Amino acid sequence: MDQGPGTATAGSFISLSENEQRCYSGLCTLCQADSSGKLAASKVGELFRASQLPVETLHQITELCGAKRLGYFGTGQFYVALKLLAAAQSGLPIRLESIKSELPLPRFSGMKNDGEVLLPNHSQNSDAQVLQAGATPTSATRVTADRGNFRQAESCAEKQEPRSPSLSPISSPPGSPSSYRGYTHGAQRNGTETLAGQLPRGPGWSFAQPDGSSPSHYGGKPSLEHPTIPQAHSVERLVDHSAEDYHDNPWRITEEQREYYTNQFKTLQPDLGALILGAVAKNFFTKSKLPIPELSHIWELSDVDCDGALTFAEFCTAFHLIVARKNGYPLPDTLPPTLLPGFVEQDGAPQKPVSEEAFFGVNQQSAEPAAPEKAEPLISFEDTELVPAQQEKNKLEIQAPLAELTTSKQELREEPSKSVFSPKRVSKVLDKPAENVNRVAERPDPPHELDPHMRSRTRPRSYSSTSIDDAMKKNEEPPTPPPRPQKTHSRASSLDLNKLFQQSGQGLKSGWLPPPPALPPRPLATQIPHFIPATEKRSQNAVQQPNFADFSRFREEEESSAKAEEQAKHSQVSASTEDIGPTKPEGVLSQPPQKPFRRKYRPESQILEPATPTPVPPTPSYAPTSAPSAGGTKSSQKLPSRQKKEIQTAIRKNKEANAVLTRLNSELQQQLKDVHQERITLESQLQVLRPVAFM
Amino acid sequence: MAVCIAVIAKENYPLYIRSVPTENELKFHYTVHTSLDVVEEKISAVGKALVDQRELYLGLLYPTEDYKVYGYVTNSKVKFVIVVDSSNTSLRDNEIRSMFRKLHNSFTDVMCNPFYNPGDPIQSKAFDGMVSAMMVQAC
Numbered sequence: 001m002d003q004g005p006g007t008a009t010a011g012s013f014i015s016l017s018e019n020e021q022r023c024y025s026g027l028c029t030l031c032q033a034d035s036s037g038k039l040a041a042s043k044v045g046e047l048f049r050a051s052q053l054p055v056e057t058l059h060q061i062t063e064l065c066g067a068k069r070l071g072y073f074g075t076g077q078f079y080v081a082l083k084l085l086a087a088a089q090s091g092l093p094i095r096l097e098s099i100k101s102e103l104p105l106p107r108f109s110g111m112k113n114d115g116e117v118l119l120p121n122h123s124q125n126s127d128a129q130v131l132q133a134g135a136t137p138t139s140a141t142r143v144t145a146d147r148g149n150f151r152q153a154e155s156c157a158e159k160q161e162p163r164s165p166s167l168s169p170i171s172s173p174p175g176s177p178s179s180y181r182g183y184t185h186g187a188q189r190n191g192t193e194t195l196a197g198q199l200p201r202g203p204g205w206s207f208a209q210p211d212g213s214s215p216s217h218y219g220g221k222p223s224l225e226h227p228t229i230p231q232a233h234s235v236e237r238l239v240d241h242s243a244e245d246y247h248d249n250p251w252r253i254t255e256e257q258r259e260y261y262t263n264q265f266k267t268l269q270p271d272l273g274a275l276i277l278g279a280v281a282k283n284f285f286t287k288s289k290l291p292i293p294e295l296s297h298i299w300e301l302s303d304v305d306c307d308g309a310l311t312f313a314e315f316c317t318a319f320h321l322i323v324a325r326k327n328g329y330p331l332p333d334t335l336p337p338t339l340l341p342g343f344v345e346q347d348g349a350p351q352k353p354v355s356e357e358a359f360f361g362v363n364q365q366s367a368e369p370a371a372p373e374k375a376e377p378l379i380s381f382e383d384t385e386l387v388p389a390q391q392e393k394n395k396l397e398i399q400a401p402l403a404e405l406t407t408s409k410q411e412l413r414e415e416p417s418k419s420v421f422s423p424k425r426v427s428k429v430l431d432k433p434a435e436n437v438n439r440v441a442e443r444p445d446p447p448h449e450l451d452p453h454m455r456s457r458t459r460p461r462s463y464s465s466t467s468i469d470d471a472m473k474k475n476e477e478p479p480t481p482p483p484r485p486q487k488t489h490s491r492a493s494s495l496d497l498n499k500l501f502q503q504s505g506q507g508l509k510s511g512w513l514p515p516p517p518a519l520p521p522r523p524l525a526t527q528i529p530h531f532i533p534a535t536e537k538r539s540q541n542a543v544q545q546p547n548f549a550d551f552s553r554f555r556e557e558e559e560s561s562a563k564a565e566e567q568a569k570h571s572q573v574s575a576s577t578e579d580i581g582p583t584k585p586e587g588v589l590s591q592p593p594q595k596p597f598r599r600k601y602r603p604e605s606q607i608l609e610p611a612t613p614t615p616v617p618p619t620p621s622y623a624p625t626s627a628p629s630a631g632g633t634k635s636s637q638k639l640p641s642r643q644k645k646e647i648q649t650a651i652r653k654n655k656e657a658n659a660v661l662t663r664l665n666s667e668l669q670q671q672l673k674d675v676h677q678e679r680i681t682l683e684s685q686l687q688v689l690r691p692v693a694f695m
Numbered sequence: 696m697a698v699c700i701a702v703i704a705k706e707n708y709p710l711y712i713r714s715v716p717t718e719n720e721l722k723f724h725y726t727v728h729t730s731l732d733v734v735e736e737k738i739s740a741v742g743k744a745l746v747d748q749r750e751l752y753l754g755l756l757y758p759t760e761d762y763k764v765y766g767y768v769t770n771s772k773v774k775f776v777i778v779v780d781s782s783n784t785s786l787r788d789n790e791i792r793s794m795f796r797k798l799h800n801s802f803t804d805v806m807c808n809p810f811y812n813p814g815d816p817i818q819s820k821a822f823d824g825m826v827s828a829m830m831v832q833a834c
Binding site: 296 | 751803804807808809810811818819820821
């Protein structure tokens, strides 16, 4: 390369590399589902798709960059892949040598960000230079610089999730790093949806045609690709496998749960890197009210290094086990791989304030509904903690813990929390690139990595059956849904007459009984004029209105009721008592209780008097019924059974109504007393204020 | 093969005792109990000497015609006793030592568990597993 372009490229290379770095790091953060350093394969797949390269090309790229080999996209692999994408887009064969030369930034279609548009433009100069370059001495310098970049990127990538390149159809917005956070939400959600679609397609990837249809000019790629193809397949299968299990695995810690655990850890030990002493942990876990032997077992499982203290990872594990246990899952004999501290450590978690007591209280609540959830998390299983991949698809939830961690609820909350979680993760990743570099060395075994990667990748997915719970939230624990609102009304709010009349069986609670279906509603029409529309119970008006008509009818029939007296007293009594039932509550509820009360009581007293044949006001609408009943009674001899049944039902209902009314009565009496007392106090105050005048 | 493994507390009551299921397991319990005397004798033999001078591994406590009894004492006066069947090809000393080492490690792990109160019977599953492995495998 001539020096001009060489220097220019060198200069621009530096800037381009910075640019590349910026872009790549931005894309990295976009693709990262968590801060463990591993890229979400779904995001990566989306990105790759957005590059509008053929599938085979993308496969080659993934294989080349080493993601296939590793089973996931680390930062380094991702950067290499991006460079390969750029190479492919610029028409270069996809080889590792291609990335040594300066490349434009990969272009992704469907990107909304202007930054992305600018970057390719910026790099077009170098693009031309690249085309000219080939293997040149200047490219050598670029190579070294590139490699430096690459190494750094690679080091950053250590802790990233393993993601097989998922080719989700949704194109993720690349954006500039500043806008990545905004896009991460959508990307994550999209990733969630596409993940499901992606998995079945994974095995469908045809590696069979690496060279055939790829428009890129690959020459002899097959040699490079073939060895990686079986790896890719196995990775795919593993991905599918673990991704499928992710939903149902109660031994996975959901992000929500992890946040909760992190918060709890901080309450015990502000430094996330420090240890929680055994005594402290013991006191804390004892609050979960699990039996000590189980807690001891949980400790044994989670304290992997057996030092008598819990690291953050161990703490999460222990907490998760507790959550799962609270949700009803039997404790495993050995630690499930997904709960290994090595696995756990890869995930950082933002904090959310949660009260410990709330957690445990919720825990218990969740334990009761228990059931089929985890979530715990995530949270059934009786099997195999040892083979998480084969665990049954019981619901998890614990947890998020517990019934609160119930997985169903966790699932529900997982979705909203993910969107909140992802930007935090992105920000965290962006803020601590150095931290990632330092954590290069931590590399659990590839299988473990695969699990966490799968987990983190599938994490955005909601549990189909909801964990933990169990298992985990469940339940576990931890993410415990708020306590269920009481279904029962308080007295003040229960007096919704309309509602009550529509419902049956709530009479006792609310003091109302629905009118007996067999009989027309007993109106309080006679009393309505005396009523002041209740301020407390507005519904009464509505109820009274329909009754008003009845009451008027009632009055009319009052006179005719006298005729009905002769009729079987039973029918009268029953009808009247029934009538009283609905009327009484209405009357009772009216604010000025005097007249209506008296009225009600009068008829009631009258009715209750066994032998009173006096025309009972409440027998108004009785008239129509009494007439038939009278007729019926006349012919009662002919149909005694039917009447008896009616009478019995009426009696029953009246008794219920009586019970309700007496209760209401007592309550109202109490209110009356209170009001009297208030009046007395007010009067005394008044006297105090005017002592002289009244002496 | 270890026929019986016992962990004796400092106060000479058993924290953990487990033997191969036979018709007369009580015999092993009795053997372990009587071996405690020998253990006491050995650890008191050092007298006022510092604990460091006393080796943890006590070696063969006493042989009978049916089995041999080995002892091990920790610095906290917790005693491990292993009863080995004599009919088996005699185990090398190293093997016995390794067995005791494993026991000691597992016991330490149990102690590390904050939920375990020293003096309680050992109910750790991990410990059980380790002991079972020794009883089945050691030959």
